[in-house]
Amino acid sequence: MRVPDQAVRGRRCAVLVALAAVLAVTVAPGAAVGAPTAMAPTGAVPVCQVRDGRLNEISGLVATDAGFVVVNDGADDESHRRIFFLDRRCAVVRTLPFPSRPRDTEDLAVGADGTIWVGDIGDNGRARETIAVWKLAPRASRPVLYRMTYPDGPHDAEALLVTRDGLPVIVTKQSGGAGLYTPVGPLRRDATVPLVEVGRVRLPGTTTSNPFSFLGRRLVTGAATAPDGSRVVLRTYADAFEFDVSGGAVIAALTRGTPRVTALPDEPQGEAVSYSRDGRSLLTVSESAGQPPGTRPTVLRYALTPVPSPTPRRDTPAPTVTRRDAPAPTATRAADAADRAGPRDTTRAVVVGGLGLLALALVAAVRTRRGRR
Incomplete structure (x- = not known):
């Protein structure tokens, strides 16, 4: 396939992404107009800026x-098609090329043994016959490719988890419930291993402001596992949803658990997420492609929602709630507000949703230019 002239393609990318941003934020109530060059949304603490020009579409992040x-x-x-190692100031200290061209690397994960997993799982056009993960073992000089295939046709995905037993979990990027897929058997270098759908995860609704309106609150764009394996997190363009994991049962946690929500408001195009090394906070970074000139990707730190205290023992008297007007949980209040919305609010939501979908489609069109493996 002929590759368009670089300058022409760059202008097309800038125009399409800018149009997508305008459509998404112009009519969205509460959305910020324009992208802050500092990339530091409310509630986020900047850690460091990535100044290497090769890193303008960061999609995967892990802390070391x-x-x-x-x-x-x-x-x-x-x-740009490399694994980049950064120091604590976000300066690139070394890079590692892939042995062959990856299709669409979208997420990173770290196994219990220190192996770095690269999720080559993106498929904006939903046309790939196979997806893949690359495994970089500790002290290895090159990553190893393992191919997989879906049982029900192509899916776009941007989130990868790895269980403590070394099982990769692919989380698809789709509204109405993200699919969870795992290999049916051990990965093999010389074979394509089938995947099986093991569940679906439905995230609670929020009202967090983001460039893609309510659709941006529904699409999973990244995932991470806490250093001790006791928690996992899924992120969207707007929020992070943290699930408690008992006994290493990641699938059960995602399909049956109730997550704690950390808002990640108004990140320009937030896809990457990682736990800090101490597990006490979340780290994120956005793509800077298509943002105003001079904008640099910035690693941000968010304080995690505290883990609830254990249920009191039966022999310990529980506190008695005497007020009948105790406030409802945040999610319930948001749902009640939505139920009270009038026709005008409903119409605006439909318009915003349609424009948000167009914005996402335009961004996908910009990024869909990969050849078949």
């Missing part, structure tokens, strides 16, 4: 003792 590991999503420029 020495700093961070990041990857771009599928890129045309060979210099």
Whole structure:
């Protein structure tokens, strides 16, 4: 397939992404107009800025003792198609190329043994016959490719989890419930291993402001596992949803658990998420492609919602609530507000949703330019 002229493609990308941003934020109530060059949304604490020009489409992030590991999503420029190792100030200290061209690297994960997993799972056009993960073992000089295939046709996905037993979990990017897929058997270098759908996760609704309106609150764009394996988090363009994991049962946690929500408001295009090394906070970073000139990706830190205290023992008297007008949980209040919305609010939601969908489609069109493996 002929590759368009780089300058022309760059202008097309800028125009499409800018149009998507305008459509998404112009009519969305409460949405911020324009993108802050500092990339520091409300509630976020900046950690460091990534100044390397190759890292303008960061889609995967993991924190390490020495700093961070990041990857771009599928890129045309060979210099961008690498695993980047950053120090604690976000300066690139080394890079590692892939042995062959990846299709669309979207997320990173770290196994219990320190292996870095790269999720080559993006498929905006839903046309890939196979997806893949790359595994970089500790002290290895190159990652190893393992291919997989869905049982029910292509899916776009941007989130990867790895259980403590080394089982990859692919979380698809779709509204109305993200699919959870795992391999039917051990991964093999010389074979394509089938996947099986093991469940679906439905995230609670929020009202967090983001460039893609309510659709941005529904699509899973990244995932991470806490250092001790006791929690996992899924993120959208707007929020992070943290689930408690008991006995390593990640699928059960995602399909049956009730998450704690941390708002990630108005990140320009937030896809990457990681736990800090101490597990006490979340780290995120957005893509900077299509943002105003001079905008740099910034690693942000968010304080986690505290874990609820254990249920009191039966022999310990529980506190008695005597007020009948005790406030409802935040999610319930949000749902009640939605139920009270009038026709004008409903119409506005439909318009915003349609424009948000167009915005996402335009962004996907910009990023869909990969060849078949």
